[in-house]
Amino acid sequence: MNQLAGATTNGQESLLDIQNLTLSLRDQNGWVEVLNNVSFSVKPREILGVVGESGCGKSMTALSILRLLPPRDSRLGGRIMFNGQNLVDNTESQMSRVRGRHISMIFQEPMSALDPVFTVGHQIEETLMRHFRISKKEARERAVAALDSVGIASPRHVADRYPMSLSGGMRQRVMIAMALVCEPQLLIADEPTTALDVTIQAQIMDLLLDLADRTGTAIMFITHNLGLVAQSCHRMITMYAGQVVESGNVREVIANPRHPYTAGLLSSIPDSRRARGTLPSIPGRVPSLRAMPQGCRFGPRCSHAVPACEQPQRIELAGHREVRCHRWEELQLERVGA
Amino acid sequence: MTSALTSTRPAVTVDGVSVTFGNAKRGTAVRAVDGVSFNVEKGEIFGVIGESGSGKSTLGRAMVCLLTPSGGTILHDDVNPFTLTRRELNRHRRKYQIVSQDPNAAFDPRMTILQSVMEPLNIAGEGTRAERRARAFAMLDRVALSPELANRYPHELSGGQKQRANIARALMLEPNVIVCDEVVAALDVSIQADMLNLFDRLQKELGLTYVFISHDLRVVSHISDRVAVMYFGKIVEFGPAREVIETPLHPYTEALRSAEPEITALGEARKRIILQGEIPSAINPPSGCRFHTRCPRMRDICRAQEPEQRELLPGRHVACHFAEEMLRESAAEHVGLTDRSVVATTTAPGVLT
Numbered sequence: 048m049n050q051l052a053g054a055t056t057n058g059q060e061s062l063l064d065i066q067n068l069t070l071s072l073r074d075q076n077g078w079v080e081v082l083n084n085v086s087f088s089v090k091p092r093e094i095l096g097v098v099g100e101s102g103c104g105k106s107m108t109a110l111s112i113l114r115l116l117p118p119r120d121s122r123l124g125g126r127i128m129f130n131g132q133n134l135v136d137n138t139e140s141q142m143s144r145v146r147g148r149h150i151s152m153i154f155q156e157p158m159s160a161l162d163p164v165f166t167v168g169h170q171i172e173e174t175l176m177r178h179f180r181i182s183k184k185e186a187r188e189r190a191v192a193a194l195d196s197v198g199i200a201s202p203r204h205v206a207d208r209y210p211m212s213l214s215g216g217m218r219q220r221v222m223i224a225m226a227l228v229c230e231p232q233l234l235i236a237d238e239p240t241t242a243l244d245v246t247i248q249a250q251i252m253d254l255l256l257d258l259a260d261r262t263g264t265a266i267m268f269i270t271h272n273l274g275l276v277a278q279s280c281h282r283m284i285t286m287y288a289g290q291v292v293e294s295g296n297v298r299e300v301i302a303n304p305r306h307p308y309t310a311g312l313l314s315s316i317p318d319s320r321r322a323r324g325t326l327p328s329i330p331g332r333v334p335s336l337r338a339m340p341q342g343c344r345f346g347p348r349c350s351h352a353v354p355a356c357e358q359p360q361r362i363e364l365a366g367h368r369e370v371r372c373h374r375w376e377e378l379q380l381e382r383v384g385a
Numbered sequence: 386m387t388s389a390l391t392s393t394r395p396a397v398t399v400d401g402v403s404v405t406f407g408n409a410k411r412g413t414a415v416r417a418v419d420g421v422s423f424n425v426e427k428g429e430i431f432g433v434i435g436e437s438g439s440g441k442s443t444l445g446r447a448m449v450c451l452l453t454p455s456g457g458t459i460l461h462d463d464v465n466p467f468t469l470t471r472r473e474l475n476r477h478r479r480k481y482q483i484v485s486q487d488p489n490a491a492f493d494p495r496m497t498i499l500q501s502v503m504e505p506l507n508i509a510g511e512g513t514r515a516e517r518r519a520r521a522f523a524m525l526d527r528v529a530l531s532p533e534l535a536n537r538y539p540h541e542l543s544g545g546q547k548q549r550a551n552i553a554r555a556l557m558l559e560p561n562v563i564v565c566d567e568v569v570a571a572l573d574v575s576i577q578a579d580m581l582n583l584f585d586r587l588q589k590e591l592g593l594t595y596v597f598i599s600h601d602l603r604v605v606s607h608i609s610d611r612v613a614v615m616y617f618g619k620i621v622e623f624g625p626a627r628e629v630i631e632t633p634l635h636p637y638t639e640a641l642r643s644a645e646p647e648i649t650a651l652g653e654a655r656k657r658i659i660l661q662g663e664i665p666s667a668i669n670p671p672s673g674c675r676f677h678t679r680c681p682r683m684r685d686i687c688r689a690q691e692p693e694q695r696e697l698l699p700g701r702h703v704a705c706h707f708a709e710e711m712l713r714e715s716a717a718e719h720v721g722l723t724d725r726s727v728v729a730t731t732t733a734p735g736v737l738t
Contacts, residue, residue, distance in 0.1 A: 100573040100574075100575060100576075101573055214663055216663055217663075244436035244437055244600060245436070245600065245601075245602070245641060245644040245645055246436060246640060246641065246644045246659075246660045246679075247436075247663060248644065249643075249644040249657060249659045249660070250659055250660070250661075253659055271573060271574060272646065273574075273648060274645065274646030274647055274648050275646045277646065277647070277648045278646040278647075279646075301648060311575060312574060312575065313648065315574050315575045315577070315578035316574060316578075316603065316648065317577075317578065317581060317601075317603040317604050317606075317607035317608075318603065318607060320627075321607065323581075323585045323607065323608060324581075324582050324585035324586060324589075325582075326578040326579075326581055326582055326607070327578065328575050328576070328578035328579040328582065329575035329578075330579075332543060332545070332576070
């Protein structure tokens with residue numbers, strides 16, 4: 048938790064370095080830009096939180112990194128540097144050697160990621176045998192060990208079961224076992240606990256952080272739960288309408304948000320100490336991709352907007368932090384929990 | 386029904402209510418709700434917290450007569466709805482509405498929002514068509530939906546807008562009680578805040594009574610006057626919302642609160658209780674206290690004997706063998722700084738010199 052104390056955004060030491068990533072997708076109405084100049088990095092062993100409302104581009108960023116978007120209907124620009132290769136230029140066969148081995152991903156709903164017609168043991172073995180030259184027997188042993196490491200009580204028995212016969216919490220444990228079995232350098236966890244009860248969420252987060260620490264895996268943790276970010280991440284980025292609007296050390300951002308959107312997200316969390324009916328909320332909603340505001344994309348919802356906000360906003364450097372708001376220095380945004 | 390206006394009885398009385406599913410003869414009977422008692426007062430927001438499988442939704446459905454209890458009684462004011470004839474019940478339940486989590490499942494995709502919101506009035510046969518329209522528009526305005534959305538179809542609205550329309554529809558027949566089952570669970574946090582403010586405003590304007598069911602402790606404790614915490618079909622603790630959240634007297638409430646990630650200005654890590662295991666199988670419930678399989682305070686008595694629910698402080702009901710112990714601990718935590726060092730020496734000798 049303290050290794051980030053003196054961290055800077057120095058690209059050289061990054062595990063993953065994304066520069067000016069743009070993504071356009073095509074639907075029946077033609078091309079539309081989904082990500083706009085997204086830049087951020089993840090360092091080895093770092094836990095990076097990515098927050099924002101639905102439709103802000105968090106999951107699209109993850110899918111772009113793993114190149115999981117339909118090639119004909121998507122267009123990527125910019126650079127995604129990982130282990131000295133630019134993933135944007137990788138061929139499909141190069142990517143298949145990266146996925147699951149060096150970068151793996153877990154999703155919100157494990158049932159849609161697990162194949163219902165194979166046992167969970169079989170699915171973990173498949174991952175291993177794809178990336179390592181090992182026998183089926185050896186793969187089985189490693190799969191069982193992986194299930195054991197995620198706290199499954201009788202791993203040999205569970206390995207022979209089908210996903211549908213497991214509870215939500217157990218399925219997510221299986222997903223984690225599968226994602227970490229090859230000891231990847233980077234794990235992308237997209238809302239891994241959103242579908243779970245809070246007591247199970249606490250178990251899964253604890254497990255995920257512990258395993259990542261043991262295997263030396265960095266995590267890009269996508270969530271809308273700012274509490275989880277505060278509790279488990281070193282650094283965070285806030286995304287809004289396909290752009291990064293703020294980034295920095297978690298403690299600093301939460302104690303002292305510089306972008307009105309981050310501040311709005313933080314203050315709309317319900318709190319029993321606050322009187323009923325006084326929850327500050329962010330009016331309006333994330334703009335439609337085909338009707339992006341010309342200037343600051345958050346402008347139409349921002350209570351601090353001034354005429355100058357009708358210009359497109361650039362990322363500005365605020366110490367170790369980055370903010371996409373020209374008023375960051377003058378604004379007094381609410382602190383949380385003070 | 387005329388007595389409803391003058392009577393001082395609770396809006397809903399729940400007395401020893403159980404709901405059973407499945408077949409007892411085949412050994413598949415599940416007691417989803419097991420001997421639950423509480424009152425919902427008029428004009429109150431009563432919160433029910435629990436994880437999946439705790440029986441909170443089953444309880445909510447029984448409270449609006451969508452399920453028939455297998456034991457105990459539910460009174461709506463002074464009426465026992467389960468003794469009414471079918472015809473009487475159909476009239477009666479107009480005043481007891483439920484709003485559920487998924488607005489997509491609640492709307493007919495082939496009806497416009499206006500048609501859906503008017504439908505309760507059509508069924509109840511109230512007013513002329515023009516009057517019904519006017520009332521529907523007035524209600525859409527009340528939940529802050531712009532009139533131009535009235536002629537749209539559900540798929541054209543955002544999740545938050547759909548949930549507003551859902552609430553508007555539930556309010557059309559001027560219900561006495563509305564059960565809100567996970568109404569904000571599927572919404573983004575900023576939209577959720579908006580909705581919670583709306584619920585509060587409607588309650589003030591219309592003097593509504595809500596039963597607010599959620600798995601989210603923060604949501605429930607923010608909106609409710611009183612809360613009940615459910616685990617495995619039973620209420621383990623209930624009382625004034627703020628007190629229950631700030632000084633829980635049941636280990637399950639304590640664990641729930643601790644599992645909820647908290648944001649502090651300093652980003653300091655709070656000590657967390659992480660419960661082991663999951664909710665056990667409902668067909669074969671644990672002996673004694675049902676929480677004992679996961680409880681960090683479990684002792685022998687918990688396996689053998691089910692704890693009685695008792696009123697430990699005024700208005701605070703708890704069912705745990707060690708509730709008194711927890712009360713003493715929380716009292717020790719709240720003493721002044723000088724006394725705190727005394728507590729520290731007694732609990733951790735050797736730390737102080």
